[in-house]
Amino acid sequence: MSILKSFIEVSEDSHFPIQNLPYGVFKPTLNDQARIGVAIGDFVCDLSVLADLKLFDGKLKDTKVFHQENLNSFMSLGKELWSEARKTIQNLLSSETSTIRDNKEYREKIFHSISSVTMLLPARIGDYTDFYASKEHATNVGIMFRGKENALMPNWVHLPVGYHGRSSSIVVSGTPLKRPWGQTKSDEPDSLPTFNPCRLLDFELEMGALIGGESTKLGEPISIESAKDHIFGLVLLNDWSARDIQKWEYVPLGPFLAKNFGSTISPWVVTMEALQPFATKPPTQDPQPMKYLQEQGNTTFDIELSVSIKSPKMSKPHKVSTSNLKYMYWTLTQQLAHHTVNGCNMNAGDLLGTGTISGPTEDSYGSMLELSWKGSKVVSLGTETNEERKFIQDGDSVILSGLCKGNGYQIGFGNCEGTILPADKRQ
Amino acid sequence: MSILKSFIEVSEDSHFPIQNLPYGVFKPTLNDQARIGVAIGDFVCDLSVLADLKLFDGKLKDTKVFHQENLNSFMSLGKELWSEARKTIQNLLSSETSTIRDNKEYREKIFHSISSVTMLLPARIGDYTDFYASKEHATNVGIMFRGKENALMPNWVHLPVGYHGRSSSIVVSGTPLKRPWGQTKSDEPDSLPTFNPCRLLDFELEMGALIGGESTKLGEPISIESAKDHIFGLVLLNDWSARDIQKWEYVPLGPFLAKNFGSTISPWVVTMEALQPFATKPPTQDPQPMKYLQEQGNTTFDIELSVSIKSPKMSKPHKVSTSNLKYMYWTLTQQLAHHTVNGCNMNAGDLLGTGTISGPTEDSYGSMLELSWKGSKVVSLGTETNEERKFIQDGDSVILSGLCKGNGYQIGFGNCEGTILPADKRQ
Numbered sequence: 001m002s003i004l005k006s007f008i009e010v011s012e013d014s015h016f017p018i019q020n021l022p023y024g025v026f027k028p029t030l031n032d033q034a035r036i037g038v039a040i041g042d043f044v045c046d047l048s049v050l051a052d053l054k055l056f057d058g059k060l061k062d063t064k065v066f067h068q069e070n071l072n073s074f075m076s077l078g079k080e081l082w083s084e085a086r087k088t089i090q091n092l093l094s095s096e097t098s099t100i101r102d103n104k105e106y107r108e109k110i111f112h113s114i115s116s117v118t119m120l121l122p123a124r125i126g127d128y129t130d131f132y133a134s135k136e137h138a139t140n141v142g143i144m145f146r147g148k149e150n151a152l153m154p155n156w157v158h159l160p161v162g163y164h165g166r167s168s169s170i171v172v173s174g175t176p177l178k179r180p181w182g183q184t185k186s187d188e189p190d191s192l193p194t195f196n197p198c199r200l201l202d203f204e205l206e207m208g209a210l211i212g213g214e215s216t217k218l219g220e221p222i223s224i225e226s227a228k229d230h231i232f233g234l235v236l237l238n239d240w241s242a243r244d245i246q247k248w249e250y251v252p253l254g255p256f257l258a259k260n261f262g263s264t265i266s267p268w269v270v271t272m273e274a275l276q277p278f279a280t281k282p283p284t285q286d287p288q289p290m291k292y293l294q295e296q297g298n299t300t301f302d303i304e305l306s307v308s309i310k311s312p313k314m315s316k317p318h319k320v321s322t323s324n325l326k327y328m329y330w331t332l333t334q335q336l337a338h339h340t341v342n343g344c345n346m347n348a349g350d351l352l353g354t355g356t357i358s359g360p361t362e363d364s365y366g367s368m369l370e371l372s373w374k375g376s377k378v379v380s381l382g383t384e385t386n387e388e389r390k391f392i393q394d395g396d397s398v399i400l401s402g403l404c405k406g407n408g409y410q411i412g413f414g415n416c417e418g419t420i421l422p423a424d425k426r427q
Numbered sequence: 428m429s430i431l432k433s434f435i436e437v438s439e440d441s442h443f444p445i446q447n448l449p450y451g452v453f454k455p456t457l458n459d460q461a462r463i464g465v466a467i468g469d470f471v472c473d474l475s476v477l478a479d480l481k482l483f484d485g486k487l488k489d490t491k492v493f494h495q496e497n498l499n500s501f502m503s504l505g506k507e508l509w510s511e512a513r514k515t516i517q518n519l520l521s522s523e524t525s526t527i528r529d530n531k532e533y534r535e536k537i538f539h540s541i542s543s544v545t546m547l548l549p550a551r552i553g554d555y556t557d558f559y560a561s562k563e564h565a566t567n568v569g570i571m572f573r574g575k576e577n578a579l580m581p582n583w584v585h586l587p588v589g590y591h592g593r594s595s596s597i598v599v600s601g602t603p604l605k606r607p608w609g610q611t612k613s614d615e616p617d618s619l620p621t622f623n624p625c626r627l628l629d630f631e632l633e634m635g636a637l638i639g640g641e642s643t644k645l646g647e648p649i650s651i652e653s654a655k656d657h658i659f660g661l662v663l664l665n666d667w668s669a670r671d672i673q674k675w676e677y678v679p680l681g682p683f684l685a686k687n688f689g690s691t692i693s694p695w696v697v698t699m700e701a702l703q704p705f706a707t708k709p710p711t712q713d714p715q716p717m718k719y720l721q722e723q724g725n726t727t728f729d730i731e732l733s734v735s736i737k738s739p740k741m742s743k744p745h746k747v748s749t750s751n752l753k754y755m756y757w758t759l760t761q762q763l764a765h766h767t768v769n770g771c772n773m774n775a776g777d778l779l780g781t782g783t784i785s786g787p788t789e790d791s792y793g794s795m796l797e798l799s800w801k802g803s804k805v806v807s808l809g810t811e812t813n814e815e816r817k818f819i820q821d822g823d824s825v826i827l828s829g830l831c832k833g834n835g836y837q838i839g840f841g842n843c844e845g846t847i848l849p850a851d852k853r854q
Binding site: 126127129132153154155158159161162163164165166167168169171177178180181182183185193195218219221242245248249250251252253254255256257260261262290291292338339341342343344345346347350424 | 553554559580581582585586588589590591592593594595596598604605607608609610612620622645646648669672675676677678679680681682683684687688689717718719765766768769770771772773774777851
């Protein structure tokens with residue numbers, strides 16, 4: 001079987017072949033209105049122009065959803081129309097279809113160089129929830145803070161532990177973040193807390209699921225069977241963490257200021273439909289979860305993930321971790337079924353973070369806390385500058401990347417990048 | 428000095444004299460567009476009509492903020508315009524002003540009987556944060572779960588402990604909520620968790636502060652000095668809690684499904700300007716808080732709060748708790764300054780809950796958990812039916828109320844009411 005190709009040239013190492021078609025929100029120039037596009041090779045295909053040119057049909061014929069400044073309206077349409085839109089776009093971009101291919105005027109209106117546009121946050125995120133779904137991560141953190149015997153809390157294997165995060169401070173890849181100030185306290189028994197810039201700044205390698213479909217009603221759970229129909233697509237998510245602030249503040253109600261100074265997501269939302277060829281079995285769950293969390297088959301995804309760091313002295317990033325979504329113990333669908341089992345309602349644009357995705361080996365840990373084992377050892381930034389890190393320093397950029405390797409093609413998430421600026425000067 | 432009066436008759440026990448003028452969102456009939464009004468006596472004054480009649484002046488002359496389906500646009504205007512709007516409305520409703528008083532046509536357009544309108548959620552709440560700011564409540568809960576010696580965590584006296592809540596499930600007073608299902612686990616050492624409807628359903632007596640003014644930028648804290656300018660007004664807040672679900676799930680990342688099945692707020696937002704006459708000194712803080720949390724003067728408010736329960740058998744609610752906002756250790760302004768000290772950004776419509784407001788005496792506790800001391804004793808629902816409760820039962824309504832007693836007048840928050848429906852039938 002020959003592989004579907006676009007008339008747009010797509011290099012072999014591109015994240016964005018015609019099999020991907022991730023959605024994003026962009027401005028062609030800063031003065032333009034934001035609108036929705038898909039990435040194809042080194043280009044953005046402007047879907048608002050496709051709509052204006054009446055190239056969508058059926059229920060999407062006169063749609064305005066691609067003229068919006070976020071994906072919420074499109075995501076709320078539900079999976080049938082997501083599928084229809086994808087089919088139309090894929091057909092229009094195919095090397096076999098002449099409509100755009102052979103129309104220079106159309107092509108000039110429709111395509112923008114991906115390097116020239118400004119990407120915006122893809123969704124208006126109503127509620128952001130973060131899970132803690134990697135057994136390796138939860139175990140590592142548990143060992144560091146409570147010792148090997150009590151590493152996993154008793155509830156951990158029975159339910160996907162999660163907590164609410166802050167929506168307002170979620171930013172799109174490329175947005176720099178200032179090192180936060182906050183209260184911290186040393187381990188000395190009689191020491192008093194101090195107020196200072198965070199000293200133990202960390203990243204967390206996560207993925208985020210964007211909820212789509214009609215809003216659910218308060219009091220009506222989403223069953224494990226239907227959970228997948230409520231997930232529109234995935235992004236990369238860096239859940240920046242101030243470990244010293246976290247340690248002092250988090251008892252008994254959980255992390256707060258240690259997390260809400262900023263969380264970075266990738267601009268391109270890869271749809272569940274594009275990810276379907278990479279569906280795979282999740283790890284065996286023991287004990288068997290309760291009935292409302294039971295599912296069969298290929299319920300997770302084989303997505304290779306990596307974290308790279310680039311210090312101001314380095315000319316290119318150095319990879320410090322390689323992980324995979326499939327290592328996660330609790331799947332995205334289990335997370336969503338659990339989240340709503342009490343009747344909690346979901347809206348299109350809600351974001352569910354997976355929690356740090358750590359793998360079984362030391363080079364697959366998804367945070368500096370684990371890679372440097374609580375700062376007890378150094379992480380090399382490679383031979384270019386021979387720099388080392390225990391945590392993130394001012395000027396460092398952290399780049400998450402995600403890639404699925406298919407048969408003759410690969411689909412990727414692009415980059416999720418953020419740079420840490422020095423803390424404000426304060427009294 | 429004679430007291431300002433309205434030409435609208437306001438009974439002495441009304442919560443809504445001309446000194447109050449709380450804002451709310453309402454529909455005159457279910458088919459009407461939502462719009463904004465203020466409560467005055469037994470009436471709602473329709474501000475969209477005042478605007479259409481060109482009764483606002485200056486910067487509010489052609490305003491459309493009162494035609495919106497939430498207060499966000501108005502709240503984002505900032506305190507100068509809040510003050511100007513209040514002055515205009517107060518003047519128009521004064522017994523001394525003939526504009527509306529003597530114009531029958533105007534009066535018919537402007538006023539609706541408060542009992543005939545449908546009240547909606549007053550704001551589109553972007554992010555909801557809940558604090559834990561009552562020392563009495565934190566101590567009571569601490570004693571119950573960790574014993575007297577370790578009741579307060581060491582961080583508690585140094586910072587206002589808070590955590591993120593769920594926005595989507597915040598509902599307006601009058602919305603019934605189903606008893607949630609969830610995982611719980613008995614105290615038996617080797618027992619397994621079970622899946623069942625919550626057995627220990629509780630209320631929490633709280634107040635919520637609605638943020639106003641321009642959005643702050645990520646990375647820019649709100650100082651303790653300017654914090655009060657970013658708070659538009661207060662509502663009553665019942666942070667419903669499933670205690671048995673909470674106990675099993677909350678370690679180590681905090682409460683999640685135990686809280687996000689529903690939180691109820693009152694429809695009328697009482698402005699900080701209306702509350703100013705009731706400003707009072709907060710409790711002495713020892714140790715002295717860090718500089719970014721230090722403030723002087725009357726930084727809290729004397730607001731009498733109460734909780735009543737009405738079982739299906741009762742003809743009227745019975746009061747089970749009497750508390751006061753002024754008992755709170757950490758003030759609203761300290762909460763906001765702390766929340767943003769790391770640069771977390773705020774938007775108009777964000778909601779900051781105080782956490783349960785318990786007072787020093789047993790009859791001032793703000794939850795059934797405390798009133799029944801973890802179910803070790805019963806709470807009487809009065810002599811009408813001689814019913815007793817340890818926690819909330821199906822069909823019970825919980826009513827929060829708030830009132831400030833002024834010199835010759837009182838201003839109130841109306842009611843914040845919710846009824847618990849039986850859990851869904853499930854396998």
